[in-house]
Amino acid sequence: MENLLSVKNLRVEIPLAAGQLLPVRGISFDLKKGETLCVVGESGCGKSLTSLAIMGLLPKIAQRKADRLEFAGKDLTGLSERQMSAIRGNDMAMIFQEPMTSLNPAYTIGNQLMEGLIRHKGVSRSTARDRAILLLEKVGITAAASRLPQYPHQLSGGLRQRVMIAMSLMCTPDLIIADEPTTALDVTIQAQILRMIKELQAELGMAMIFITHDLGVVARIADKIAVMYAGTFVETGTAEQIFNAPMHPYTKGLLSCIPVPGKTDRGSRLGSIPGIVPSLIGGIDGCGFRSRCPYAQDACATEPTLTDRESGHTCRCIHEASKLKALTWEVA
Amino acid sequence: MLHFFLKRLALAALVALTVSLISFSLLFLAGDPAIALAGEGATDADIHAIRTQYGFDRPVMEQYLFWLKNALAGDFGTSYYFKTPVINLIAEKMPTTMILGLSAISFAILLSIPLGVLAAVKPNSLFDRIALFISVIGQAIPSFWFGLILIVTFAVKLRWVPVSGSDSWQHFILPTIVLGYYATPAIMRLTRAGMLEVLRADYIRTARAKGIRPGKVLFKHALRNAVIPVVGLAAVQLGFMLGGSVIIESIFALNGAGFLAFESISRNDFPVVQALILIFSLIYVLLTLLADLLNAWLDPRIRVA
Ligand SMILES: Nc1ncnc2c1ncn2[C@@H]1O[C@H](COP(=O)(O)OP(=O)(O)OP(=O)(O)O)[C@@H](O)[C@H]1O
Ligand code: SF4
Numbered sequence A: 001m002e003n004l005l006s007v008k009n010l011r012v013e014i015p016l017a018a019g020q021l022l023p024v025r026g027i028s029f030d031l032k033k034g035e036t037l038c039v040v041g042e043s044g045c046g047k048s049l050t051s052l053a054i055m056g057l058l059p060k061i062a063q064r065k066a067d068r069l070e071f072a073g074k075d076l077t078g079l080s081e082r083q084m085s086a087i088r089g090n091d092m093a094m095i096f097q098e099p100m101t102s103l104n105p106a107y108t109i110g111n112q113l114m115e116g117l118i119r120h121k122g123v124s125r126s127t128a129r130d131r132a133i134l135l136l137e138k139v140g141i142t143a144a145a146s147r148l149p150q151y152p153h154q155l156s157g158g159l160r161q162r163v164m165i166a167m168s169l170m171c172t173p174d175l176i177i178a179d180e181p182t183t184a185l186d187v188t189i190q191a192q193i194l195r196m197i198k199e200l201q202a203e204l205g206m207a208m209i210f211i212t213h214d215l216g217v218v219a220r221i222a223d224k225i226a227v228m229y230a231g232t233f234v235e236t237g238t239a240e241q242i243f244n245a246p247m248h249p250y251t252k253g254l255l256s257c258i259p260v261p262g263k264t265d266r267g268s269r270l271g272s273i274p275g276i277v278p279s280l281i282g283g284i285d286g287c288g289f290r291s292r293c294p295y296a297q298d299a300c301a302t303e304p305t306l307t308d309r310e311s312g313h314t315c316r317c318i319h320e321a322s323k324l325k326a327l328t329w330e331v332a
Numbered sequence B: 001m002l003h004f005f006l007k008r009l010a011l012a013a014l015v016a017l018t019v020s021l022i023s024f025s026l027l028f029l030a031g032d033p034a035i036a037l038a039g040e041g042a043t044d045a046d047i048h049a050i051r052t053q054y055g056f057d058r059p060v061m062e063q064y065l066f067w068l069k070n071a072l073a074g075d076f077g078t079s080y081y082f083k084t085p086v087i088n089l090i091a092e093k094m095p096t097t098m099i100l101g102l103s104a105i106s107f108a109i110l111l112s113i114p115l116g117v118l119a120a121v122k123p124n125s126l127f128d129r130i131a132l133f134i135s136v137i138g139q140a141i142p143s144f145w146f147g148l149i150l151i152v153t154f155a156v157k158l159r160w161v162p163v164s165g166s167d168s169w170q171h172f173i174l175p176t177i178v179l180g181y182y183a184t185p186a187i188m189r190l191t192r193a194g195m196l197e198v199l200r201a202d203y204i205r206t207a208r209a210k211g212i213r214p215g216k217v218l219f220k221h222a223l224r225n226a227v228i229p230v231v232g233l234a235a236v237q238l239g240f241m242l243g244g245s246v247i248i249e250s251i252f253a254l255n256g257a258g259f260l261a262f263e264s265i266s267r268n269d270f271p272v273v274q275a276l277i278l279i280f281s282l283i284y285v286l287l288t289l290l291a292d293l294l295n296a297w298l299d300p301r302i303r304v305a
């Protein structure tokens, strides 16, 4: 099948007083129609900036560079803000990490839900209203019609995030990017919203990039997984490959941190791998995981490349695939 | 909301009362009104007669309370100069001043809000710098001087508009520009600062993510939030403008309440001056009250509690 999204060597650069920050340093992947790619990684590894870069929504100071950024056969790299605006919301939509601040305080929920549909599909207000009510019901909001005249400040965080999800679905986009849509919410709602997103995605046949800290979530929804570290993918593969035969030491570290019911505190985050991430300012010498890796060797001082190890399972490490598979994660 | 309103209203009344008392006392500090009123060449007996006739021999506080009691009933006494009721004079002149004030604030808003928005879109760009330059000039040059330049250029040389008077709408063009321009810098800078802040907000990113057109993102999603404090400022500026109309109306011989105030001061026509000070300060106080209410109303977080 043809690729819906094709990304090659995507980079983000932010000029700071301390030097050039390189939070995204060469991301490549392809996504087919209806597929779900999960991107996992610690806080600050560049997940949000990667998704914002794809959407063309980076903060002003950040610059996007890419060898290829194609969506539905269209090259996105040269498009103006106006041209992008015709695609965003219509063909590709995004759910943000911050439900509390992502809705405009000055307008009603109904207004904010309807305007995208009216803009892209040119439908009447009453058609837009019906669709808004339908989607609010789909995301599990009761008495949906009575929510339309309400303002964001009248809704809880969970409700706001549901509204954001409904909003992203208004035009039935081909691609939806969900940036940690549940992290800001409490645990019971998290599971509910996750199930709902998954159902809607299957029902509407959308492709999804799902970003998360939480490998537990990944296991439930991913077709493909990309493990991100310090601005690059260090391992990619199918959900099966990553969970059953992880290769990269960092992935193994993450997997060892998955909460086990009854044993680990609920809601505890990843990032319990000891050590610190290298500075993202300027280049990184060698493997960025070197200072934290139990298997680091002298050869790790030259940066390894992301190479295909077997049937699309890629890994960025100096070690052989067979050796990597045999390694177990041990905290030094 | 009601509680908030009543509190502001009480405060506003107090401020207006204080202003009227101060203005009343100031007239006495300025000299003996009886001497001024009697005019040159008056005898001591004349002055004395006037003093008792107008009650200037009574304690100031007593005079003030007497004046206030009548004023509250709408009776501001009789003009010394015109010999007609002050309230009639003011009712006749006030519309001109109101038209001038409203058109000046409209001019200021229509000019400064778009400038502020555009300046915020590209901060530190050439456009932003030019807008800043315009605003600095606006605050630096005195209104009367600016007014005279406009008169010389557009009325005398180019003959596009009449020089002075208040017979047609054309007469209002230059005064509107001079008075409105004065308020432009403050409104523009507040708009720019507000927009800069709002444009960084997550909900602007959401609007863009929905594919809302760039212009609509700016003017619907951003400006609506940035404009809340601007509305308050504009109301206060309108109050200043009514004060400023004293100067502007004099320059352009626009026959409004401001011009009347200017002339009454030079004629020692105290009842008119006192009434105008009270009315102008009342309007000012009401405008600030209105600004507070508008702010509260514009922000759904306050309005829809
Ligand atoms: N506007 C910005 N200016 C400067 N640095 C930024 C900016 N936005 C992000 N960064 C930096 O870029 C890096 C990547 O940020 P990003 O938000 O993509 O991380 P993330 O993987 O989404 O983290 P999290 O899981 O906490 O959301 C971080 O180090 C962050 O501090
Ligand atoms: S390249 Fe070296 S340091 Fe990096 S993950 Fe592999 S073994 Fe560890």
Ligand SMILES: [Mg+2]
Residues within 6 Å of the ligand: A047, A048, A049, A097, A179, A180
């Ligand atoms: Mg993030």
